[in-house]
Amino acid sequence: MTLRHFLTISDLNHDELIRVLDRASALKALRGAPEHPKPLDGKSIAIVFEKASTRTRLSFEVGIYELGARPVTLISKDTQLVRGEPIEDTARMLSGYVHGVVYRTFGHDRLERLAQSSTIPVVNGLSDRFHPCQLLADLMTVRQSFGPSLKDVRVAWIGDGNNMANSWIVSAALAGFELALACPAGYPPDSQVLADAHAQGANVRLVERPEEAAEGATVVTTDVWASMGQEDEAKERRHAFSGFLVDDAIMKRAGSEAIFLHCLPAHRGEEVSESVIDGVQSRVWDEAENRLHTQKALLEWLIT
Numbered sequence: 001m002t003l004r005h006f007l008t009i010s011d012l013n014h015d016e017l018i019r020v021l022d023r024a025s026a027l028k029a030l031r032g033a034p035e036h037p038k039p040l041d042g043k044s045i046a047i048v049f050e051k052a053s054t055r056t057r058l059s060f061e062v063g064i065y066e067l068g069a070r071p072v073t074l075i076s077k078d079t080q081l082v083r084g085e086p087i088e089d090t091a092r093m094l095s096g097y098v099h100g101v102v103y104r105t106f107g108h109d110r111l112e113r114l115a116q117s118s119t120i121p122v123v124n125g126l127s128d129r130f131h132p133c134q135l136l137a138d139l140m141t142v143r144q145s146f147g148p149s150l151k152d153v154r155v156a157w158i159g160d161g162n163n164m165a166n167s168w169i170v171s172a173a174l175a176g177f178e179l180a181l182a183c184p185a186g187y188p189p190d191s192q193v194l195a196d197a198h199a200q201g202a203n204v205r206l207v208e209r210p211e212e213a214a215e216g217a218t219v220v221t222t223d224v225w226a227s228m229g230q231e232d233e234a235k236e237r238r239h240a241f242s243g244f245l246v247d248d249a250i251m252k253r254a255g256s257e258a259i260f261l262h263c264l265p266a267h268r269g270e271e272v273s274e275s276v277i278d279g280v281q282s283r284v285w286d287e288a289e290n291r292l293h294t295q296k297a298l299l300e301w302l303i304t
Contacts, residue, residue: 005115005122009132010170023297038068039304043099045069050076050105056125059291091117100303121302134263135167136294141287145259153177156217158210161189164223169193173202181206182213184240214253221261222246222271247273259283
């Protein structure tokens with residue numbers, strides 16, 4: 001079997017993406033039933049964290065167990081990584097012990113180095129550049145609301161041009177939906193990610209104001225203004241992001257059928273109002289749950 005990694009969502013082609021999303025829906029329907037498959041029975045999966053985690057840790061640990069495998073969680077401060085062991089040596093060691101590894105880190109280059117030296121599948125549990133597992137859950141949630149075709153969807157991203165914005169751009173190129181991003185001056189998405197998407201013919205555009213991005217959108221989504229590792233920029237970012245709150249007025253621009261997504265954790269009153277995230281258009285809890293189902297489908301596909 002050819003070794004495959006999942007470092008960004010474009011590591012799947014369009015047909016593979018749809019296959020994983022379809023399988024996630026099937027696994028969700030089978031959850032708790034005796035006929036739920038255990039295709040990873042007898043295997044072990046390492047989950048390595050250099051960043052704090054709630055949803056990623058829970059969804060992967062539970063999902064790996066439900067697939068019949070054993071999750072082995074490693075916190076970097078308790079490993080030799082924190083003492084400077086080369087990531088390449090860690091990759092070779094893990095390849096001899098387990099059947100796959102989920103890695104949540106800072107620089108995306110660390111993921112790439114781990115994958116290059118691994119003989120087992122490597123999954124990006126989050127890096128500073130991409131968060132592809134979250135996008136699988138987001139796209140599953142969109143399909144639950146609007147049907148299996150993603151090509152008629154129009155997504156509005158409002159906020160920081162961070163790893164989530166980059167992942168939405170890559171997903172738009174892969175799945176064929178329209179994407180408008182409103183990011184404050186000085187906080188755009190990765191220019192190379194955007195250029196690559198445009199080269200593939202993606203319908204992705206940058207706009208200046210949140211209202212413009214939200215106009216007629218099917219999906220409105222955002223993220224915190226200061227991500228992990230940016231805490232010292234929080235005050236500066238609050239000033240720069242003034243006017244980028246997703247509130248009832250923004251959702252009204254999108255329309256009553258639109259849904260709101262957020263990868264969580266959220267800061268109510270900062271990037272999103274309480275009335276939106278806790279309102280009838282919010283799908284954030286379905287979205288959070290779908291991390292479990294999509295990651296199970298992904299791991300099954302990668303490892304078997």
